[in-house]
Amino acid sequence: MDKNEIFQLIDECEKDCLEEFKKADDICEYNSMKVLNSFHKNNLVESHFNSTTGYGYNDIGRDVIENIYRDIFNAEDALVRSQFISGSHALTVCLFAILRPNDLLLSITGKPYDTLDEVIGIVENSSSLKSYGIKYDQIDLKNDDFDYNKIEDYLRKTEVKVIEIQRSKGYSTRKSISIDKLKKVINFIRSINSDIIIMVDNCYCEMVNKLEPTDVGADIVVGSLIKNLGGGIAPNGAYIVGKKDLVKLCAERLTLPGEGKEVGPTLGINKQILQGLYMAPSVVNSAVKVAILASRIMEKLGYIVEPKYNDERVDIVQSIVFNDKDKLINFTRGIQNGSAVDSNAIIEASDMPGYLDKVIMASGSFTQGSSIELSCDGPLKEPYIAYMQGSLTYPYGKLGLVNALLKLSEIRR
DSSP, rough: OOOOHHHHHHHHHHHHHHHHHHHHHHHHHHHHHHHHHHHHHHTTGGGGOOOOTTTTTHHHHHHHHHHHHHHTTTTTTEEETOOOOOOHHHHHHHHHOOOOOEEEEEEESSSOOOOGHHHSSSSOOOTTTGGGGOOEEEEEBTTBBBHHHHHHHHHSSOSSEEEEEOOSSOSSSSOOOOHHHHHHHHHHHHHHHHTTTEEOOOOOTTTTTSSGGGTOSEEEEOOOOOGGGTTTOOSSSSHHHHHHHHHHHHHHHHSOTTGGGGOOTTTTTHHHHHHHHHHHHHHHHHHHHHHHHHHHHHHHHHHHEOOTHHHHHHHHEEEEEEHHHHHHHHHHHHHHHTTSSSSTTTOOOOOTTTOSSSSEEOOSSSSTTTTTSSEEEESSSOEEEHHHHHHOSSHHHHHHHHHHHHHHTTTTO
16 A cells, blocks of 8 residues: 555544544543542642652652542552552562462463563562462453353462452453453452452553542552553653552552651652643543554454454553564554654564563654553564554554554565
8 A cells, every 4th residue: 555545544444433532532531530630639739849859758749649649549549659660560569568478369361461470480580479489370361251160269269368450461362351340350259258459450551441440449550650641751650559558568668668658759750740640631542542543444454453443442552463473573663663763763573571572662752661652562473463552642643553554565465
């Protein structure tokens, strides 16, 4: 296809997507109101942007940020810090905080992200949970839903301390977990054992819907600020929200026992975190619309997509099955060519920390690794799936797709 043909295809697909775009706009408006109400409730003022250094004692801006997150998530407490390097780091802090030797961690969404393999001890590491005597097991999903029979049988026979649920699909072919499915399984677990801690990895899912996991009973929820809630403005960081006693444990694992949330300098980042959160509903809305459009376009071109354009959206991730290594590479390179930063880079698949296969990754972003900015990545293994996500605005995402389709058209097969 040439550029004119691509724009014609996009015009046709946009018409198909109008109803889905309207649904996304409604969710954006709802979440914008939620953010603004929380800003007002917590009396956000300009002095909250001030910086602290050293120990970070009496950082009122940091405290207000965490109160705002607490309210948005309808939770008891929140920990929002730039000292978190990534979402995986926040997950690690959370797991080490709430698990003790001889405890059992159970994942009921199959194996978590590859970046947690050495954290858990699936891949041997002398700093892993396993090395501290913490046990791990998993139950795979069944037909893209929880395997309720196996979960019940397991919980009635085995003492489990923490159940981990990863909502987004990661590098897998399964569907991501909706809020309705999450609510159902949480209630099911509670009916068997109300003492189990239910932890949710919420990365890529924030503000895609009106409710968050804490609204439906999750005990503790973790996510990254260089994904949805950072709005493309927060330069790093992550959050943990949930029950007050669990957040306290996480804070004392991140800093030190006895000081917890009371320390941690913000070094001038407060304004960026708050402005990013303010923009997050709109930015997530743009990312969702770009994913909807990409799904419709690629489906029309004959590719298998998940989710389809008119399916319920759970996260910002759009997977496209190419069944061809070169097509995966070219599509991803096209996204890089359509990015704002390093658009002239010719990306190559390479080894990445925490991943077993070589990964090709397009991320021409202002913040390194920012998944809420237009990005695309995938492991070089069959069936050669591209995982596309993000875009700070809808027009930039559409232009990125044009570049990807042009690059894909160079392959004649």
